[in-house]
Structure formats: C-alpha cells, structure tokens
Amino acid sequence: MFKENDNMRPGPTPERVLAVCRLISQGSYTNQDIYKECALNEDADLNDEAIRSSIDSAEELGFIKKSKDRYELVIDEKYLDTAQEFRRLVSSVAFKNKKTTFFKLTEWFIKNSDEVLKINRFDDLAATAAKTGVPSVTENDILGWRFWMRYLGFAYQYNKTLIPNMKTRIEDALLDIPKDTKMSCTQFVGWIKENIPEAASACTEALLPLAVSNGLRVLNNEGVIELVSTRDAVRTSLYQLNGVELNDFSEIIIRGCD
Numbered sequence: 001m002f003k004e005n006d007n008m009r010p011g012p013t014p015e016r017v018l019a020v021c022r023l024i025s026q027g028s029y030t031n032q033d034i035y036k037e038c039a040l041n042e043d044a045d046l047n048d049e050a051i052r053s054s055i056d057s058a059e060e061l062g063f064i065k066k067s068k069d070r071y072e073l074v075i076d077e078k079y080l081d082t083a084q085e086f087r088r089l090v091s092s093v094a095f096k097n098k099k100t101t102f103f104k105l106t107e108w109f110i111k112n113s114d115e116v117l118k119i120n121r122f123d124d125l126a127a128t129a130a131k132t133g134v135p136s137v138t139e140n141d142i143l144g145w146r147f148w149m150r151y152l153g154f155a156y157q158y159n160k161t162l163i164p165n166m167k168t169r170i171e172d173a174l175l176d177i178p179k180d181t182k183m184s185c186t187q188f189v190g191w192i193k194e195n196i197p198e199a200a201s202a203c204t205e206a207l208l209p210l211a212v213s214n215g216l217r218v219l220n221n222e223g224v225i226e227l228v229s230t231r232d233a234v235r236t237s238l239y240q241l242n243g244v245e246l247n248d249f250s251e252i253i254i255r256g257c258d
Contacts, residue, residue, distance in 0.1 A: 002060040004099045008144035011050035012057040014151040028070040108133040111202035113164035113211035120161045164211035167218040179256040185236035213238035226253040
C-alpha cells in the first residue's frame with residue numbers, strides 16, 4: 001500500500017490499520033494471534049486479505065515491527081487515542097516517499113482536481129489517471145486509495161464522485177504554526193511546497209488548484225485562517241468559482257486550529 005510500485009488494495013482501510021495498531025499496543029502478538037483477535041474466531045482464516053494487508057500497511061508506515069515472529073508497536077500510544085491523532089501521524093509519514101503509487105496518485109489528483117470533479121465512475125477515474133500521469137493505476141487501486149484520501153482530508157465523496165477539498169489536510173499541516181502568524185501569498189505557497197509535498201507540483205505563486213483553493217476557502221469561512229486580498233499587492237489566485245467573491249489573496253493570517 002505504501003511501498004514503491006505497490007498496489008493499493010481496498011482491504012487495509014484506515015480504521016482497520018488503526019484497530020490493528022491498537023490491538024498490538026496491548027502486547028506482542030503473532031500473526032495467528034492477530035487474525036484470531038480481529039476475526040473474533042479461534043479458527044480464523046490466516047489468508048484473510050483485509051487483515052493481512054492491514055498488518056502489512058501498519059508495518060510499511062513504520063507503526064509496528066516484527067521481531068522473532070511477534071509484532072510490537074513502535075510508536076507512542078498517544079497517536080492511537082483518537083482517529084484525528086492517528087490521521088495526523090499517517091499524513092506525516094505517508095507522503096515522505098514520492099516514488100510510491102499512493103503519493104503519485106494523490107499528487108495527480110490534486111493537480112487535476114478540476115477534471116476529477118467531472119468524473120462519476122471509479123473505472124473512468126482510473127483510466128484517466130493512467131492516461132495522464134499514473135500509468136500503472138487500476139480501478140482496484142482507486143478503490144483502495146479513496147478510503148485513505150477521504151480519511152486524510154483531500155476530498156469528500158458523493159456516490160462515486162470525488163469532491164476535491166483539502167480543508168482537513170491543510171488544517172492538520174497548520175497545527176505547528178503559531179497563532180496570528182502572517183505570511184505573504186508567495187511565502188504561503190512556499191510553505192505548502194515544503195509542508196504538503198503531494199501538492200507542491202500543483203501549486204504556483206500565480207494559481208492554486210481546485211482542491212487546495214476549496215480547502216482554503218472553507219478554513220477562511222471557519223475562521224481558522226484569514227485570507228486578505230489587497231488590490232495593489234502581489235496576489236495568488238484561487239481556482240476561480242462563479243458566484244464566489246474570494247478568488248485571490250495577497251496575505252494569509254493563521255488564526256489558530258483546534
């Protein structure tokens with residue numbers, strides 16, 4: 001799931017990987033122990049793909065490790081307290097390797113988010129991605145990736161349409177910035193490129209893609225940030241939307257995240 005040239009299977013959802021980590025936090029477990037506990041069955045099928053791939057994903061993310069046939073937790077248990085804490089940890093790890101299919105597909109999604117919005121079938125989404133940037137991606141990859149994409153805060157899903165909106169991903173990345181910090185639009189674009197690497201290639205000082213723009217508009221409406229547009233200053237454009245007043249900004253003020 002999070003390795004180079006690896007497929008993204010639907011089995012290891014974020015919730016399942018979190019559940020596996022919480023189980024292992026209670027002690028060291030063998031493969032068979034984990035299968036039994038997850039399946040609530042002494043005769044659990046050790047070939048169950050959902051359980052096996054969830055263990056693999058937790059290991060690929062560096063959250064657990066196997067030593068002498070037993071798995072142990074290697075992260076602080078505080079990250080398992082809430083789904084929100086776990087999400088922030090996953091985001092800090094999952095996008096470090098730019099060569100994974102997971103990174104490449106997420107990067108492609110952000111860059112092409114205006115076109116993605118028009119697609120209402122996962123097989124069409126896979127075909128479009130395969131033709132325009134991620135040659136190896138399949139529909140099954142999309143089905144596995146969408147769970148993590150929604151969980152990490154890149155889009156909402158309506159039926160089989162993905163609605164690009166990076167509100168949650170951006171908000172998580174802003175957590176370490178002191179309240180009332182001010183940045184020019186160009187400084188903020190530079191900050192995005194450094195702190196949200198999967199969006200780096202899609203963001204320029206001239207224009208931000210739809211997924212990022214929608215996220216910033218929501219954060220501005222919620223008071224988490226304040227986007228200021230000064231007429232005579234250098235401004236960065238948001239993806240233009242009809243009927244929306246806020247379509248560019250010259251400065252951003254971080255008002256604070258929960």
